[in-house]
Amino acid sequence: MSVLCIGNPGAGGxxxxxxxxxxxxxLRARGKHVAFLTRGYGGTLRDPVQVDPARHTAAEAGxxxxxxxxxxxxxxGANRALTARLALQAGADVLLxxxxxxxxxxxxxxxxxxxxxxxxxxxxxxxxxxxxxxxxAAAAARCAAxxxxxxxxxxxxAQLPPGLPVxxxxxxxxxxxxxxxxxxAGIGRPEKFRETLEAAGxxxxxxxxxxxxxxxxxxxxxxxxxxxxxxxxxxxxxxMVRIPPALRPRITPVGVRLEWLDAPDPLLxxxx
Numbered sequence: 001m002s003v004l005c006i007g008n009p010g011a012g013g014x015x016x017x018x019x020x021x022x023x024x025x026x027l028r029a030r031g032k033h034v035a036f037l038t039r040g041y042g043g044t045l046r047d048p049v050q051v052d053p054a055r056h057t058a059a060e061a062g063x064x065x066x067x068x069x070x071x072x073x074x075x076x077g078a079n080r081a082l083t084a085r086l087a088l089q090a091g092a093d094v095l096l097x098x099x100x101x102x103x104x105x106x107x108x109x110x111x112x113x114x115x116x117x118x119x120x121x122x123x124x125x126x127x128x129x130x131x132x133x134x135x136x137a138a139a140a141a142r143c144a145a146x147x148x149x150x151x152x153x154x155x156x157x158a159q160l161p162p163g164l165p166v167x168x169x170x171x172x173x174x175x176x177x178x179x180x181x182x183x184x185a186g187i188g189r190p191e192k193f194r195e196t197l198e199a200a201g202x203x204x205x206x207x208x209x210x211x212x213x214x215x216x217x218x219x220x221x222x223x224x225x226x227x228x229x230x231x232x233x234x235x236x237x238x239x240m241v242r243i244p245p246a247l248r249p250r251i252t253p254v255g256v257r258l259e260w261l262d263a264p265d266p267l268l269x270x271x272x
Contacts, residue, residue: 002094002109002271007101009139010131014116015149017064020098022258024072035092036068040076042213048077048086058241066241080105113143120154167262174255176202180231186210216243
């Protein structure tokens with residue numbers, strides 16, 4: 001059994017779920033029986049359970065857990081050790097932790113430090129003075145490599161320990177709809193959604209940001225639909241699972257995929 005952890009030193013989104021989905025697909029192609037472990041951030045479930053997208057809602061399991069469960073068995077729980085035991089009993093031989101770098105209850109075979117190149121490490125200070133859960137050096141010391149998403153716009157790489165391998169990757173948007181787009185997103189950095197849409201040729205007329213993991217209501221979204229005019233209302237797949245089901249047919253999700261500039265396969269070779 002191997003444990004792969006995708007983490008970061010800070011609070012907020014850096015693309016961990018996107019990286020986790022990509023690496024899980026690669027491991028499954030190698031014949032591994034992958035299971036995701038997650039706390040189900042934003043949901044109400046706490047006892048260890050296997051996530052069922054047909055039964056659980058985003059309010060119960062959290063949005064990320066539903067995205068993960070669409071690819072591979074996903075086990076949710078506040079207690080990582082108990083959740084891992086449930087996954088192993090179900091036949092998993094690789095446990096992939098979406099977040100959890102600061103959790104000491106599971107020994108990790110391989111941990112990767114994820115960095116959003118546009119945001120970096122903020123002011124480099126720990127909560128409440130800054131965005132970090134722990135100092136960068138402490139987090140990096142437990143990682144086999146860093147993964148930089150996009151250009152290093154803030155000099156984050158200079159804060160890493162010398163000799164820590166760095167893999168570079170970028171987010172590539174799926175083909176957005178033609179014509180003007182009215183975008184909205186409740187993710188760690190909503191502006192990232194605009195950037196990926198425009199990089200793919202999308203004509204974004206406006207971006208409406210919402211808080212990360214925001215639980216949408218019809219009262220919030222109906223005015224957006226009414227004001228769209230000739231524009232297509234678009235959002236992320238992560239947001240889509242938090243939208244009332246009755247409104248989903250009127251909104252178009254546009255996802256992203258990870259494009260590696262440095263192949264991660266040598267690191268995956270370390271997983272038995």
